[in-house]
Amino acid sequence: MMKIVYTFFLGALLALFVGLGIQTFYPGPDMPDYPVEMEYGAGPGELTEEQREQEREFNQRMAQWQEEQQVYHRNVGVVALGAAVLQLVLSLVLEKRNKVLTNGVMLGGLFTLFYAIGRSFASSETTMTFVAVGVGLAVVLVLGHRRFFQERPAPAAADPARRESSGV
Numbered sequence: 001m002m003k004i005v006y007t008f009f010l011g012a013l014l015a016l017f018v019g020l021g022i023q024t025f026y027p028g029p030d031m032p033d034y035p036v037e038m039e040y041g042a043g044p045g046e047l048t049e050e051q052r053e054q055e056r057e058f059n060q061r062m063a064q065w066q067e068e069q070q071v072y073h074r075n076v077g078v079v080a081l082g083a084a085v086l087q088l089v090l091s092l093v094l095e096k097r098n099k100v101l102t103n104g105v106m107l108g109g110l111f112t113l114f115y116a117i118g119r120s121f122a123s124s125e126t127t128m129t130f131v132a133v134g135v136g137l138a139v140v141l142v143l144g145h146r147r148f149f150q151e152r153p154a155p156a157a158a159d160p161a162r163r164e165s166s167g168v
Contacts, residue, residue: 007104014108018083019115022076029068032061074123080116081132084109088139092146106143113139 035054047055087109094102113136120132 003100007100007107010101010104011107011111014087014105015111015115018080018087018112022079026076026079028072028076029065032058032065034058070123070125073119074125074128077116077120077123077128077132080112080119081135084113084116085135085139087112088143092143095147106147110140 035058087105091102091106091109094105117129117132117136120129123129
């Protein structure tokens with residue numbers, strides 16, 4: 001039971017590590033602040049000419065920020081997708097060494113892949129989203145085939161000739 005808990009915990013921590021690492025070393029653009037002067041008009045529902053100008057400037061800054069956010073989400077999706085693929089490859093490299101560690105790294109790669117696809121959706125760029133989903137599908141199919149459907153050699157039985165020579 002503890003092996004299952006450890007596997008899920010390791011997977012979640014790996015995905016969090018990637019997500020927080022990206023946020024730490026590549027922070028997103030800052031959202032523009034709403035002008036305080038806009039909260040008080042000349043009367044109920046009325047704005048002064050100066051406030052209208054501030055509102056136009058704010059709307060322009062907000063539109064620019066939204067464009068920057070989409071580019072940011074695309075870039076984060078690409079980096080997270082690369083990290084997910086690396087984690088999944090690492091799980092294949094570790095496959096014969098430690099089953100619990102391998103499963104945790106594989107689960108972390110799948111969680112990170114899910115995160116990358118989500119960030120790609122947030123970019124509103126269908127090409128990037130398609131590529132992320134395509135890479136995800138390919139990696140999951142290859143990984144699934146290798147881990148669950150590939151023939152594994154049966155464990156070698158004790159060699160009878162060896163037993164006779166050792167006296168056991």
